[in-house]
Amino acid sequence: MDFLLIGLCLNWLLRKPSGLILCTLGLFFKMLPVVNSGCPKLCRCEGRLLYCESLNFTEMPRNLSGIMGLSLRYNSLSELRDGQFTGLMQLTWLYLDHNHICAVEGSAFQKLRRVKELTLSSNKIEQLPNATFRAMPNLRSVDLSYNRIKSLEPDLFHGLRKLTALHLRSNAIQFVPVRIFQDCRSLKFLDLGYNQLKSLARNSFAGLFKLTELHLEHNDLAKVNLAHFPRLLSLHSLSIRRNKATIVVNSLDWVWKLEKMDLSANEIEYIEPHVFESVPHLESLQLDSNRLTYIDSRILRSWKSLTSISLSANVWDCGRNVCALASWLSAFKGRHDSSLLCATPEYAQGEDVLDAVYAFHLCEDPADPTSGRSLSGAANDSDGAADSSPTAVVHNVQDTEGERTTNLITVTIPREQPENTVQIHKVVTGTMALIFSFLIVVLVLYVSWKCFPASLRQLRQCFVTQRRKQKQKQTMHQMAAMSAQEYYVDYKPNHIEGALVIINEYGSCSCHQQPARECEV
Template sequence: PLLCDGRLTCFLFPLLLLLRAPLLFSFGERTCPNSCRCEGKTIHCDSSGFLEVPENISVGCQGLSLRYNELHTLLPYQFAHLGQLLWIYLDHNQISVVDSRAFQGVRRLKELILSSNRIASLHNSTFHGVPNLRSLDLSYNKLEILQPGQFHGLRKLQNLHLRSNGLSNIPIRAFLECRSLEFLDLGYNRIKALTRTTFLGLQRLMELHLEHNQFSRINFFLFPRLANLRSLYLQWNRIRVVNQGLPWTWYTLQKLDLSGNEIQTLDPAVFHCLPNLQVLNLESNKLSNVSQEAVTAWISLTTISLAGNIWDCGVGICPLVAWLRNFRGSKDTTMICSSPKHLQGEKIMEVTRNHGICEENDYFMTETPSPMPELISDATAEPTFASTSCSPTTPPTSTFGPLPPFRLRPIPHPTYPGHMSKDTRNTAIRTRPTLISPPVMEHMALHK
């Protein structure tokens, strides 16, 4: 201290500040673990060979990525000191043990990625401490069962990924509290059957993946509670039969993928109850023909895929051929005859025209193409049930005119190579059919 103007003045104070500055700055800095990259409030510790979660992570961290490491176990309260976390990426590790309290203390967490690990089981309370989750990814693990109440309390969850595990069944009311769920992926598992309560509570679900499982038959009456579903993926199962069960009208479904199954016959009742279906994939099944009743029910399709079936190019193929000639949407141009033997490998549309298998008629639209319609409102539409018929209250307006009857002709043996007619599909005017709105009806509850 020095005297200045008769007062004790701390001239050394600025010097003391300079001496203490490095210490002050070190306290103010956010710590960044070795081998990690820190950007603001996010920390990336990917591909760094970590055997456990680093300890010196800033308490203000909001995003933590530990992808592609060697983590094996998640301990109790593993992230409790990081209460500000909004997302954690733990995929592509060797995690096989997850303590039921591993995620306690991170209630703000919105996204949790645990895919591509070795998790074989999870306690039913594992996710009870993260009620604000929006996205949960458990795909590519070894889960064989889901515990009752596994997703209890996840009322804000919007996306749930369970693809590529070993699940063989789904517990009753497993998703009951996932009332905000919009996307559910159960593909690539071993599920053989569903019940009417499997999807109870999923009123907002828009996309459901059930491909690459072990279903042998599908009854659409399993899905009436999915009143907002837009897309259903059932490809590459072992499905031989698809039926409707108790008739009801599914107004919201717009995309249905049944490719890679063993379907031999199409039930017209199924399609009569899907008045707004736009995309239908039936590739790689065992269809030999499609009935007049079935093609008449395809009133709103804009895209259809039919390749890879065992088409019989006899007179039974004529209803499908007549429908395809009038269809102005996206369609296959590679449909091949599997029988009779002398027509094997020939293109269906070409051979039926050149060899006069079906009546050669010109089909015209009976109405002026309408502009792009408005899609169904996002508001949940109640499924409509009927005692004997699932036809809409207001008859749908088809994009096709009435198909004239065709005259059956015997199949002549080819004497020369058929000449492919010019495909005018690209020059045709494409329009999308008017979607049918559900009628106003009183609420009808469905009980088992």
């Protein structure tokens, strides 16, 4: 219309000078709305963008025609009435977050066909009519997070085929209607976290062929069934952390391109062995803070593409079922948390899983240490059962990124109970303690000999001196006896005791020594 009016003015000016008056009047009336739509008081204008933020407005400013962007954030708007944005047909983005909006009428956004971005977060909205977004088919982003929405109307997002991001975080949504996103064929990001979802329908996310990121964390889901996400061929990231799921199953046989899955902080006790076969490209998996006691060997075989895994804060049973996990972890070259602690049995509580396997010989057979069947082979059995003829081999493995050094343990399931192994370990420990004590005593004696030689030599000299005195005394007695025999050969005394004879210190005595007494001289 502007070009047509200018052309007519030029035509009139060239042909009839009187057309100048008509042209001037036409341009005046054409520019009149723009003159009336000056920048409202206290607001900030940047060309055709208007910012009226944190001004405590309770009503929409008037005469805003011609603007392309409007921000009314941090005000006190309480409701959006039908036709409230009439005249803003050139608007491309609208920010209404952080107000007190509790009601939105069905035709509130009438004729806002050019709007691509709408933000209604941090308000008090409890319900949105089916036709709320019907007049805005060019929407690319809608933010409804941090409201009080309890339910979603079945056709609320009907016709939004260009929508790429939808934020529904932190509401009170309890159920997702079937096929509610069917028209959102361009949607790539969907956030339903921090709601009250207790279950999901199989076709709740039907039609989201381009969806790449889905958030369902902080809900009340009691089960994780990968069949709830069929035909999400482009999905790369799925977050279901901090729910109440106890099992993970998959009731559909299909394959998708998921690369990151977060199942942490649930109550998962059981995972179906074939669950991860549908996600062969999975690179990152979080299973920490659950109630897992072991991992089935078939699950370990399906973790071929993982580069990062988190398994801490589970209740690992460090019995014979831990061997498959220990063998897999010792050979895993990606990133994993180092705080995998044993919860049972009692003798291994608080110990690191890999350390417990190595220290308590949990996965080797004491009766046949040369057996060649290792757990790495047992983990590849089709039934995942434990085999006999186990062994354990320990190697040092340096992480490819140089961040850690672990023990590579090729382990198998033991034939005997761990308690018997512990008893043997105690006996060996006691024997070694006795040997060590004996060595300490010998060492003390040796040190005493070296450190105090004078005292020992004096003691020895004393013994030698006493022996010499005894020998001299015996020699003198013998010489006296020989001299006495020369003069008293026929002398035979008669003593009252019979056998003892006393000589007055000049002769010798011959006596028949009694066992309990000595000869007296």
